[in-house]
Amino acid sequence: MARAAELGKELAFDLQLVAPNLPDWEVPAGHTEMSWLRELTMKGALRRYGPRAAATKAYDQLDRELKMIDELGFPGYFLIVHDIVSFCHRERIFCQGRGSAANSAVCYALGITNVDAVEHGLLFERFLAPERDGPPDIDVDIESDERERVIQHVYEKYGREHTAQVANVISYRPRSAVRDIAKAFGFSPGQQDAWSKQIDRWGASRPSTSTTSRATSSSSPTNCRRSPGTWASTPAAW
Secondary structure, eight states: OHHHHHHHHHHOOOGGGGOOOOOOOOOOTTOOHHHHHHHHHHHHHHHHHOSGGGOHHHHHHHHHHHHHHHHHTOHHHHHHHHHHHHHHHHTTOOEEEEGGGGGOHHHHHTTSOOSOTTTTTOOGGGTOOTTSOSOOOOEEEEOGGGHHHHHHHHHHHHOTTTEEEEEEEEEOOHHHHHHHHHHHTTOOHHHHHHHHTTBOTTSOBSSOOHHHHHHHTOOOEEEEEEEEEEEEEOSSOO
């Protein structure tokens, strides 16, 4: 047990090493990303809540959330999502932020969500807190018929050399490769299963036959599925 604890410490690493590196956001002259996010939030708060004197509780919550966003270094993330949502609003494309982002008064003020987290007493820390691993997660649903227009807006905004859609590439495992090879050669399903069961799950073959050895050495892609609405952005070109 003591040795296992030592190994755990040696193998531990800071998740900041794999934190997303977002593209730089172009803000108006005289602003930083954080000051521009604050200004947009306060403009939105005026529309949502009215003047500060009339909604001190809401503005106190906004100040607290903005302080945490600044401390955790995520103003650019909120600006990117706000830009996408603003594009949808301008182009009359239906969109809706959902999930734990609805716990944020900043998201409500920015028009990303339509649930007043302050009125409903929702816990912001469920969405973003120093104790949570990784960045905030804002899911935005966009009407399917107009989704491609939004994707093209992202490409135009950040450039195709900095933005790409996410895909799921499925590769052969040894057993599935054996089944497909046997099927291609016309062997029965029973024979396909019999040969595939002679292959250990992670690739070690018990009987060394030409069919199994070729299959186990294969990790070729068998399927590629593009995510309908997920993309990655980076400040460096691909």
